[in-house]
Amino acid sequence: MKKFDYLLKWAAVCLVLVFMFVMSCIEGDVGPGDNANLETIQVPEEFDFNTAGEVEINIQDANLNDVVRYSVYSFGADTLNDLIVSGFTNSDGLFNTRVSLPNYLEKVYVVRNDRGQFDGFELPLSAGIVDFTYNGPSSRASRQFKTQTGCTEVLYAVNNQGGFYTIDNESGSYEETVLPNLEGGGSIACAVDRAGRKTYYNTGTTLRYYDIDNGTFHVVSQGNPFNGSYPRMEYNNADGLLYIAKNERMYIVNPLNNQVISNIQISGIESPVSGGDVAISLDGTIFMCTFSGLYRLEIAGDGTSAQATRISAEGLPFQPTSMAIDRNDRLYLATNDGNSQLIEMDKFDGAWQVVQTYNHTINDLGSLPCTLDELDDTDSDGDGINDPLDDFPDDPERAAENFTPSKYGWGSLAFEDLWPAKGDFDYNDLVVNYRFTAIQNAANEIVELEARFNVKAIGASFKNGFGFEIPISPALIENVTGQSLHENIVTLDAKGLEAGQSNSVVIVFDDAFNELPHVGGQFINTEPDVALSEGEDIVINISFVNPVAPELLGTAPFNPFIFIDGERGKELHLKDKAPTDLADESYFGTLSDASNASEDQYYKTSNNVPFAIDIIHEFRYPIERKPINEGYNFFINWATSGGGSYPDWYKDNSGYRNTGKIYSR
Missing domain, CATH: 2.120.10.80 (Kelch-type beta propeller)
Structure with missing residues (x-):
């Protein structure tokens, strides 16, 4: 009898386990980190939660007689990805630049354009550097180009x-x-x-x-x-x-x-x-x-x-x-x-x-x-770039456009706005999509910067503002236009920059509720089965007094931040990004925040979890009160490994997402 009771008990346990397994399969694939949570895990202190890193591109071209255009694309293990940057060789045949690429990449794809003759190369990415030397033929060596207008495609x-x-x-x-x-x-x-x-x-x-x-x-x-x-x-x-x-x-x-x-x-x-x-x-x-x-x-x-x-x-x-x-x-x-x-x-x-x-x-x-x-060999604007290579053939100040993350794609910034208190880590209190376009001249210097933003989600009642800091002196900026400011929270100088800052700070909007249509309630685009709201793009245009070297600006999205519920000094940045001059540092080290300004450590919990993240991909954020690790099975694996495991955790790969816990559009 005891043996029979024992067998019955084990049968019941097995049925429960089977039921739990079936339910987990219905919910979605469960990752190894699913039983952990963001309050108890330990993240390496130096891990910055960046999904992208800066890569140095060094190209030497044997064609020294004429300009050649190079375009660099990210190249994943499973698919070609984003156009990152284009530029032109100098008189020594050199093209050098720094770009921001997804951390999971192992190679890039480089396209050489010599007056319409295209060559493509897969190049390995090692220790943040790509080196390439082209020793092939020049198109001019084998073709006689016309000097008048060519055909129209x-x-x-x-x-x-x-x-x-x-x-x-x-x-x-x-x-x-x-x-x-x-x-x-x-x-x-x-x-x-x-x-x-x-x-x-x-x-x-x-x-x-x-x-x-x-x-x-x-x-x-x-x-x-x-x-x-x-x-x-x-x-x-x-x-x-x-x-x-x-x-x-x-x-x-x-x-x-x-x-x-x-x-x-x-x-x-x-x-x-x-x-x-x-x-x-x-x-x-x-x-x-x-x-x-x-x-x-x-x-x-x-x-x-x-x-x-x-x-x-x-x-x-x-x-x-x-x-x-x-x-x-x-x-x-x-x-x-x-x-x-x-x-x-x-x-x-x-x-x-x-x-x-x-x-x-x-x-x-x-x-x-x-x-x-x-093809036409004319240089209509006299900038040294022949028309077939020039994105702006009639403008001597402009020659190429570069995009972050791509020409039509978006990156996303996601914030937890209860900072310095701990929130629910669904990272949907404010979600802002971004796309930056840098316009360069023939010398690969930046003459204009366009920053395009779109508010995608407001999963909170706070009325938050948003801006970004570029690490250059305001004296280098000529003008900033396109801001959406309505609440008299910030003060701008004559150029359109925020006044009182030692670096160039652009305030994009001062209240997210003005940017996303809503009817009552405090949550917009974060609760399941609620109709999607669509906001208008906010387009910021930044012009410079003189062309600026790309390495001086750094890489987009620079240093983005929100200021919380109308309080200008209550800034929230990405992990270990420094506050601006107008931040109220009295919040540091209070409640759940473990910032230590003397160690250049900012905006993180005691176990090194950030209050804001940047995804170099359009973010499909979790629904209300579902922590990010419940929607993304391998987020915790990525975090606790310091980025070594699942660096592409945010992608739509098989088993990566629990779709029932992610907002559906």
Whole structure:
């Protein structure tokens, strides 16, 4: 009997354990740090909780006769990521800069642009340094460039009603020109042969092309591997073949004889696998979009299979049905609704922006880029940078734009505003997205800084202000505009900087409640099942008296902070970031704060947990009163290891998140 009772007890225990396991699986993947909490863990004192670090880029180019443009991208183990910085070689062929890169990176991707001739290189990142020497040929050595204006690039667009258009993407106006209706009927696919000056399209199972120079239509062949419409199609100008895909299958076809060269099975596409298009970058990289997002394809050596790596990891709020890449390596998508949107996307991280909306449908796009011998060798503004390399060809003071974290992506700053008291560590009391754009001249000096902010969440009742400090003298700043100040809490000087500061301090807004629409209540965008509010971007523009060396400014987002509930002196910064001159230091060392100014230690608890964090990625923050470690399974592992484990804890990787504890948008 005792033995039977004993067995019953163990059976009950096992049932409870099984139930707990099942419930944990329902909630989400549980990380090794899930049983710990932010009050009891011990974080190494020197760990700063930065998700990014400064990296030195040193490039030596053998082309000493002319300027070459280099662009540096972060390069993750699983996907290409953000465009970080672009710049120009000097008379010694050198390009040197410092950039902020995610800490999990082991390499970068460098693109060399010599008047429209692109070369790409994967380079290792070691001990915060990237060194590279280019000894290849110069484009000038093999090409004779024109001295007059070259060709104008356009996109070609088709739809299934027979509509046919060109779109001016070179000037940035995205103005369209209506062409004659497609002969044979409508089409959902098109691709452009640059050398042959043809725009391929299909009607049913018939492959046709439009002669660009003569304005005539021609039939190429009947039938195709899908025995129907071509869902996705691209012409590869490197090999003269058509790349045609549908769902998880792609065929490479010779358009001259309709022969199938390769039949490729694609792996790695997430559901839904339908829709989308194929586009090929200038360096030969194959991109494909489906309704589930943007992917990079790598075809196996035997030519029978391909692996798809997803780039737009957070998914897309629209369904792309067409895609094209131009000579400047800009990727465009379009939607196929009645008023199609043209979308420019960062092909390295999937960040995007709508650039134009049309009053008709676009079912597919193709790009007609200029060839190298058509490119313009003119330097219109006389700044030493030829027009094909110059982001501002008509402005001698500006030449390139650099972005943190990327052209269309966002970083996030998240605060616990009960400081110096301990909060609930959901880091959603105030969440502010940021994107910095530094505009440089031909000498790679910064002439203007644009800082764009958007308040995403207010998970508290306090009315908090927000600003950032740049570590340079106010004497170097010419003007600051764009602030949103309404409460008479701060005082600005004649330049727009905060008065009474030894460094340059920019106050972005003085009350977050003015920046995010809300109707009653104290929580905005942090409680589940509550409709999302959207605020307007706040755009700060900073001009300098004279161009400033990038190393003097440091890296964005510099030294951001909030001041709490209308009290200007009650500043809260990132861990170990110094307060400004106007901070009230009497709060240090009180309640749960363990700041020690004499040791340059600030804004942390006794176990070294911060009250604010900076994520070089758009932060999907926890819902109300759910600590960050409950939403992100490996946050504690990252913190207690001093950043050594799971440095990408914030990403949307399998098992990383408990989605039920993260605010859904």
